[in-house]
Amino acid sequence: MPGHCKLFSPMATAAAPLTDASAVSVAGLEVQEVSKRYGARWALVRVSFRLAAGEIAMLAGRNGSGKSTLLRVLATALRPDLGTARVAGLDVVADRDLVRRRVALLDHRSHVYDVLSALENLEVMARFLGDAALDRGRLMAVLEQVGLADRAGDPVAAFSAGMRKRLALARVLLKTPGVALLDEPYGELDPPGFRLVDDVLDGLRRRGATVLMATHLVERGREHCDRALVLAGGGMQWDGAARHLATDAGLAG
Amino acid sequence: MSQVLVALRKDALLQWRTRGRFVAVFVFGATALLLFSFAIGPNAGALRQHAAGFLWLALLLASTLALGDSFYGEMEHRALEGLSLLPASPVGLYYGKALANWAQLALLGITLVPFMVVLYDAPPGRGLALAGLILLGTAGLSAPGTLYAAMTVQVRGNQTLLPLLLFPLVVPVLLAAVNATALVMTGDPMAQLRSWTLLLLCFDLIYASLCGLLFGRVLES
Numbered sequence: 001m002p003g004h005c006k007l008f009s010p011m012a013t014a015a016a017p018l019t020d021a022s023a024v025s026v027a028g029l030e031v032q033e034v035s036k037r038y039g040a041r042w043a044l045v046r047v048s049f050r051l052a053a054g055e056i057a058m059l060a061g062r063n064g065s066g067k068s069t070l071l072r073v074l075a076t077a078l079r080p081d082l083g084t085a086r087v088a089g090l091d092v093v094a095d096r097d098l099v100r101r102r103v104a105l106l107d108h109r110s111h112v113y114d115v116l117s118a119l120e121n122l123e124v125m126a127r128f129l130g131d132a133a134l135d136r137g138r139l140m141a142v143l144e145q146v147g148l149a150d151r152a153g154d155p156v157a158a159f160s161a162g163m164r165k166r167l168a169l170a171r172v173l174l175k176t177p178g179v180a181l182l183d184e185p186y187g188e189l190d191p192p193g194f195r196l197v198d199d200v201l202d203g204l205r206r207r208g209a210t211v212l213m214a215t216h217l218v219e220r221g222r223e224h225c226d227r228a229l230v231l232a233g234g235g236m237q238w239d240g241a242a243r244h245l246a247t248d249a250g251l252a253g
Numbered sequence: 254m255s256q257v258l259v260a261l262r263k264d265a266l267l268q269w270r271t272r273g274r275f276v277a278v279f280v281f282g283a284t285a286l287l288l289f290s291f292a293i294g295p296n297a298g299a300l301r302q303h304a305a306g307f308l309w310l311a312l313l314l315a316s317t318l319a320l321g322d323s324f325y326g327e328m329e330h331r332a333l334e335g336l337s338l339l340p341a342s343p344v345g346l347y348y349g350k351a352l353a354n355w356a357q358l359a360l361l362g363i364t365l366v367p368f369m370v371v372l373y374d375a376p377p378g379r380g381l382a383l384a385g386l387i388l389l390g391t392a393g394l395s396a397p398g399t400l401y402a403a404m405t406v407q408v409r410g411n412q413t414l415l416p417l418l419l420f421p422l423v424v425p426v427l428l429a430a431v432n433a434t435a436l437v438m439t440g441d442p443m444a445q446l447r448s449w450t451l452l453l454l455c456f457d458l459i460y461a462s463l464c465g466l467l468f469g470r471v472l473e474s
Contacts, residue, residue, distance in 0.1 A: 075338060100340035111335025113326055115270040124266075127259040128341045155270075164330075171335070 026089040028053040028179055028210025029074060034083035035234075036069050043069040045234040046083065051210055051227065053088070056201065058221030058242055059214040061231035067214040068108065070231065071181045074212065075105035087179050088210075104177035106185055110168040114157040118148050118167050121156060122174055129175065139174070146170045146196060161188040169200060180204055182213040186220065198224060218245060256342040260349020267326055268353055274322050279361055282315035283368050290372045297374050304375035305434035309390065309427055312362050316391070317416045319361065320398040323354050324406040337472055347468035351399040351461070358391035375438055382437045386430060389453045393426030394419075396460035403471050426460075429453040 029051040036044040044066045051057050059067050072078045074085055076096045085092045087099045112121045119139060126134040143149045146166040156164065165188045172180055185197045201224045204211050212229075215221050221228065221242060228245040230238035238245070268275070289307040293299050327333035336346060363384060370377050377383065401418045405411040433449035 077334060077338060097340050100338050103338070105338055107331065107335075109331035109334075111332055111338075112330050113267060113332050114329055115267060115326060120266065124263045125336075125339065127262070128256070128336055128339050175339070 026053060027051060027086065028055055028088060029212060030086040030089075031070075031074070032084050034070070034073060034080045034085050036066075036073055036078060036081050043234050044073070044080075047231070047234070047236050048083075049229055049236060049239055051212065053210055054205075054208045055227055056205055056211040056225045057213070057227035057229055058218075058225040058245075059212055059229050059231065060216070060218060060221065060245070061214075061237070065231040066234040067231055068183050069234075071105065071183050071212065071214060072107070074179075075103050075107075075181050076100055077105065077107075102178040104172040104175040104180050106168055106172050106180070106182040108183055108187075110156075110164045111171060112156050112164065112167055115155060117153045117155055118143060118159075118170070119152040121167065122170060125171055125174060142170045142173050145173060145199075147192065162190055162193055165189055166193065166196065169196070173200065173203075176207070177209060179210045180212075182211065182215075184214055184216070186215060186217050194220070221245075256345025257348045257352070260341070260345045261352050262349075264323075264350050264353035265356075268323075268357060271322075271326070275319070275357060275361070278315050278319045278322075279364060281318060282311045282361060282365050285311040285314050286365060286368050286372055300373040301375050301439070304369055304373035305438055306431045307373070308362075308365060308369045308434065309431050311365060312358070312387075312391070313394065313420070313423070313427060314416075315361060315365075316358050316394050316398060317412075317419065319357055320354060320395070320402040320419075321406070321412055321415050323350060323357075323399070324402050328406050333472070343469035343472050344465055346472070347399065347403075347465050350403075351395050351464070354399050355392050355395035358395055359388050362387035362391050377438065379437055383434065386433050386437060386450070386453070389450065389457060390426060390430030390434075392457045393430070393453060393460060394423055396457065396464050397422050400464040400468055400471060403468065422460075426453065426456050429456065 027050050031050070032048050033046045034044055034048070035042060035046055047066070047070060059070065061067050069078065073080050074087060074092060076092050076099050079093060088102050090099045090102070092099050113124070116124065122139045122142065123134065126139060140149060140152065143152050146169050148163065148166055148170065151163065156167065159167065169185065172182070185200070186194055189197065201211065201213070213221065213225065222245060225242040228238070228240060228242040229236065230245070286307060289310065290300060293303060333346070337343070366377065366383065369375055398419055401415055405414045405418065408414055429449045429452040433446055433453060436446045436449065
């Protein structure tokens with residue numbers, strides 16, 4: 001059993017953004033004592049936090065601190081070994097399929113087929129989502145939004161890493177999720193791509209989506225997020241308002 | 254049912270885009286047939302006698318390449334995981350993939366028949382009956398082969414592991430397919446064809462049902 005390693009700073013406690021009203025409503029994300037291990041190594045250790053519906057939070061921490069594992073647990077790609085996690089009030093294990101309908105995951109892997117074009121990849125996804133999603137105009141609008149409309153017919157195998165990331169963002173937008181889990185959304189993107197992610201975050205905020213975004217770009221996260229969570233060694237090290245997060249919090253040394 | 258059709262459409266498109274691989278698998282199967290004929294030597298009677306067996310052996314060996322390849326594109330960027338998280342039904346994903354693999358293996362089997370006829374001086378028998386048996390036999394290879402290909406695709410050395418797991422399981426299919434094919438080609442004086450065909454059909458149904466149920470577990474793991 002892993003050791004408990006929650007290290008909240010006094011500032012984090014003072015800056016906790018949850019209000020009484022949000023405490024009684026259904027949370028966007030609710031994680032209680034979640035642990036996950038790969039073989040003998042614990043990747044997550046008793047992680048607990050709660051995000052109100054519509055809240056946007058950044059997830060910071062050094063490489064290997066458990067950020068991606070936490071996002072994959074919440075997206076139901078991995079099962080937690082201990083603890084419980086709820087997404088929009090639904091348990092990630094017991095209500096897995098219902099959770100999957102509400103969540104979109106932007107993963108390190110782009111979840112696309114290399115031999116298909118950008119448009120065909122979205123068409124495949126849209127067909128699985130149902131006929132309502134399969135509107136060629138809407139698919140092209142999403143590709144336009146991520147800056148890939150002029151490359152819609154090109155095979156993804158010919159795409160750069162940044163273009164692949166844009167297509168992965170298009171998959172998130174196509175799903176119109178209630179909860180978006182974004183793993184390094186700024187990674188591999190150029191400066192216009194950074195602005196694209198900023199726009200995506202703004203759009204998700206306007207729609208009232210709950211967002212948990214893993215990123216190393218603390219400045220950018222402070223600008224766009226209400227809340228910051230910092231993981232270290234698989235445990236929660238810091239939890240507080242994003243504006244109070246030091247630029248190098250949880251990332252230095 | 255609609256998820257099966259959506260998955261089948263996706264897999265058919267993926268196969269079309271990678272059709273060069275089918276040519277490679279076909280050349281492998283044809284080469285295997287050629288080498289088996291060398292092993293028998295220039296004895297026309299012996300060649301004819303073993304033609305059905307070697308056709309199915311060549312098809313079995315070539316099918317492991319085709320089945321192994323069928324999940325490569327799914328894993329390269331975790332595309333299959335992306336579909337699961339939509340969520341797409343595991344049953345739909347399995348039957349879509351298994352049907353696409355079945356179509357590919359059946360086409361492979363049918364295109365190998367002319368080579369068998371020429372190389373083994375074998376009578377083609379009744380063409381439609383032979384095509385029907387190839388359909389039934391390749392269904393028995395595709396159903397468990399798709400499941401095992403999914404299980405082994407992320408394992409190092411999967412090209413070795415897949416045949417190790419698949420070959421013992423498809424022995425009944427191979428046995429029934431070889432005997433039924435030989436009867437179609439050389440005649441059926443004892444009226445055994447119906448029994449072998451029914452046996453083949455039974456194994457197809459058992460494998461297709463069980464593997465469809467188990468695929469969700471494979472995806473989870």
